[in-house]
Amino acid sequence: MIKTILIVAALLSVFWFPYPxxxxxxxxxxxxxxxxxxxxxxxxxLVYFVPGAYPVPLGVSLGLGLSLLAFVMRNVVRTRIMAA
Numbered sequence: 508m509i510k511t512i513l514i515v516a517a518l519l520s521v522f523w524f525p526y527p528x529x530x531x532x533x534x535x536x537x538x539x540x541x542x543x544x545x546x547x548x549x550x551x552x553l554v555y556f557v558p559g560a561y562p563v564p565l566g567v568s569l570g571l572g573l574s575l576l577a578f579v580m581r582n583v584v585r586t587r588i589m590a591a
Contacts, residue, residue: 510539517543521551533570537577544573 517536520529533547548570556564 510536514540514543517547518550521547521554526551530569530573534573534577537573538581541574541578541581544577545570548573 513532513536517529517532520532524532529547529551533544536543536547545567548564548566548568551566551570552564556566
């Protein structure tokens with residue numbers, strides 16, 4: 508239940524909260540389901556993208572980076588817990 512609420516909050520934070528809060532929520536939700544950060548980045552680019560502002564879409568780039576980071580950290584934590 509908490510995981511679902513966190514994922515929904517991360518998706519809705521694009522519309523309700525400032526960008527740093529969206530980053531924090533999407534990173535926290537990515538620990539449970541890593542593609543969430545990419546989806547949040549895609550959603551933010553769909554809503555707020557300005558053509559010509561950046562050479563690549565910023566939200567998708569940050570979302571992909573956060574997803575990869577969360578995926579690696581999740582695997583490291585899972586491996587450390589199982590190894591102990």
